[in-house]
Amino acid sequence: MTRTDARRALVFGASGQIGAALLARLAAAGWDVDAVSRAPPSANGPGLRWHAGGFPDVVAPDAHFDAVFSCGPLDAFSLWYADATLRAARVIAFGSTSLETKRAAGDPGERALAATLAASEARVFAAAHASGATATLLRPTLVYGAARDASLSRIAALARRTGVFVLPRDARGLRQPVHVDDLAEAALAAVSAPAAAGQAYALPGGETLPYDAMVRRVLAALPERPRLLRVPSPLFRIALAAAHAGGRLHGLPAGAVARMREDLVFDATPAARDLGYAPREFRPTREMLVAG
Template sequence: MLDGSAGKRTECLVIGGSGLVGGYLVDHLARRHGRVFAVSRSPRSKTASVEWIQADLTRPDTLKFPDVTTLYCTSDAILLAEALPLILSSTVKRVVALSSTSVLTKQDTEVADERETIRNLTAAEQTIVRICEQRQVGWTILRPTLIYAEGRDTNITPLSRLIRRVGFMPVVGGAQGLRQPVHAEDLAIGAIAAAESPAASNKFYSLPGAETLSYREMIGRVFDGMGRPRRLVPLSPWLWRVIFAMAKPLFPTANVAMGLRMMKDMTFDATPAIEDFGWNPRLFRPVFD
């Protein structure tokens, strides 16, 4: 694809190209531009439209990338912030990076590790902005809500697996907290649109899904997508804490705040993204095999 302002071919690099959002992004860019460079920590075979580069943001000696005009990062924004001075070549005109709405919703979490992660992610966002502005590179930071892609994500898919295993889903305090799940492919499409929109330069955007649902209804639709009757078991917050403490060894990556947040609204306004680059995500209708 030609860059109309410069009359030159647009070259794109996707850091995190083998990840959940990155995989969709690479596919869409390859179809749109004919060729794309993609970065992965593990070796991958080059194809006619995708040239894979093995690199690791934590290893400066591996960060030797071709000259590109647009840099996308769908991997850890904290690692990107640390590596950006080494990879931001003079040809880059635009950086689009994925962060998370967690920087807004989890600041008051009772889990110390989460608070530390949010502090680091917030600082990383500001570092990306500062470096881009120092280099006179346009930046866009996208903050998605609850990301899913049936069978692949770490948010919705694990819930479907729990339902498949036990036949029901425990919900805390009525689970009336609002959610806006967003599909990973929609984020990839949105990232491309943001990169190509002058109006989206040098801005932060929250990227919610098309529907605002209670956590309870969101889980109900997971049951629907599995072809199973909805079986939700209500728990009071104190009972959840007791049960979680006993079950914690079975779910080492979980924390007690995950259940308590079922009662908390986590919603965002998509209007700026709609107006600036045509954000248009799908409805939440997951289908599980």
């Protein structure tokens, strides 16, 4: 049942780590929500209706939405939105700072990802303009907080399993991990921020710290207290190449180790000015890193 006095939102990627945080914010703010998932939960909540669907075949409910949020794959959303007949005043979509950091990457796959993100953002802005809506693009940095991210939670899982986490000594590139709840708050703030119309914002976390310090804090949050082992960088690279060759290393993209040396730092000033964005410092707890 919809509540006639409530603002109404359509949320894609609602089952994801950012999407789930956004659903909680929308519920707390009294929004009426339609959420889309390829495998929706069987039960709806108060003011929350789940719909089964996935891009490119999503059929949106025939309603007027005050806001549409995209918290899933931006390219798929942008292609769908460009063809959709959707009545929505505001579109808030998550992209990624990879649009900037991977633009000139050595790896062609990473360059292609950056190009796809840029094209997707442009498509969302154009489609919003064509339908009389306004769009805002939000680009998070390294996301954590829901114990299901593919970076810090993965580091925590590996370290808990082995009791140790190994890093090359030069893994000192700067990072700004950002909590899912800060991203959800920014998305909600964007709806009622006139200055955010037609803008894209980097959303870094509230603290900038070297990669090895970030890992140290992750390990310190775990009850097992795994050790951080720092090894000479050439040795690390030889061991990594051997692990790759032996098929013992999966899911570490080409360039990921080299990037540990690089600063990936973004300016939060525009988001602070237009969205009141004030992300927390990086103080991870076990619950933010380990599921269950």
